[in-house]
Amino acid sequence: AQSVTQLDSQVPVFEEAPVELRCNYSSSVSVYLFWYVQYPNQGLQLLLKYLSGSTLVKGINGFEAEFNKSQTSFHLRKPSVHISDTAEYFCAVSGFSGGSNYKLTFGKGTLLTVNP
Amino acid sequence: NAGVTQTPKFQVLKTGQSMTLQCAQDMNHEYMSWYRQDPGMGLRLIHYSVGAGITDQGEVPNGYNVSRSTTEDFPLRLLSAAPSQTSVYFCASSSASSYNEQFFGPGTRLTVL
Numbered sequence: 253a254q255s256v257t258q259l260d261s262q263v264p265v266f267e268e269a270p271v272e273l274r275c276n277y278s279s280s281v282s283v284y285l286f287w288y289v290q291y292p293n294q295g296l297q298l299l300l301k302y303l304s305g306s307t308l309v310k311g312i313n314g315f316e317a318e319f320n321k322s323q324t325s326f327h328l329r330k331p332s333v334h335i336s337d338t339a340e341y342f343c344a345v346s347g348f349s350g351g352s353n354y355k356l357t358f359g360k361g362t363l364l365t366v367n368p
Numbered sequence: 369n370a371g372v373t374q375t376p377k378f379q380v381l382k383t384g385q386s387m388t389l390q391c392a393q394d395m396n397h398e399y400m401s402w403y404r405q406d407p408g409m410g411l412r413l414i415h416y417s418v419g420a421g422i423t424d425q426g427e428v429p430n431g432y433n434v435s436r437s438t439t440e441d442f443p444l445r446l447l448s449a450a451p452s453q454t455s456v457y458f459c460a461s462s463s464a465s466s467y468n469e470q471f472f473g474p475g476t477r478l479t480v481l
Binding site: 261284286288294295296297298301303342346355356357358359360361 | 401403408409410411412413416426458460467468469470471472473474475
C-alpha cells in the first residue's frame with residue numbers, strides 16, 4: 253500500500269517570490285513520483301516526474317522537484333512564480349512491484365495562489 | 369490525436385436515475401482509470417482496467433460499474449445515482465511502458481439532486 257501527504261492545503265505567495273510545495277509519501281516498494289497541475293475548471297496536466305537516476309528533476313513552466321529517499325519526500329519548487337501559476341497542484345505516487353504499477357495514489361492537493 | 373475525451377461535460381441527475389459517463393482514448397493505451405475529485409479529498413480511484421476485458425476495483429467502487437470491451441473505450445455507469453455521487457469525474461489512460469504517466473480527460477461535472 254502507498255500513501256501521499258501534501259503538507260499544505262493552501263499556499264499564498266506574492267508574484268516573483270519563490271515557492272515550495274511539500275509532499276511526503278510512504279510505500280513498501282520502490283516508487284515513481286509525479287506532480288500534476290490543475291488549472292481552474294480543467295483536467296490534470298503532468299508537471300514533472302521522477303522515475304530513476306538524478307534526484308533533481310525539471311518540469312514544465314520552470315518547476316523542479318527533488319526526490320529524497322531517506323526523507324521519503326518529493327517537494328516541488330519554483331524560484332520565481334507568476335500570476336499564471338495560480339492552480340491546484342497534486343503529488344502522486346505509483347509503486348512498482350508485480351502488478352501494482354498502474355495505480356496512482358494522489359495527495360489531497362495544494363492550492364497555490366499567486367498575488368500581485 | 370484527441371487524447372482522452374469525456375462526455376458529457378456537465379450532467380444533472382435526480383436521485384435514483386442511472387447514467388453512463390463516456391471515456392475514450394486514441395493513444396492505444398493499455399491502462400485506463402476512473403477517478404472522482406471532491407473538494408479537499410484529492411483524486412480517488414473508482415475503477416481501473418489493464419486491458420480489454422479486464423477491470424478491477426479501486427478505492428471507492430461502490431455504486432459504480434465499468435466494462436472494457438475495446439482498448440479505446442472505458443465507460444463508467446452509475447446504477448442508481450445518489451447525492452453522495454455529486455463530484456467531478458476524470459478518466460485517465462497510460463501506456464504499460466510509460467511508468468504510469470497518466471493522461472487525463474477534461475472531466476465530467478455531475479450533480480445529483
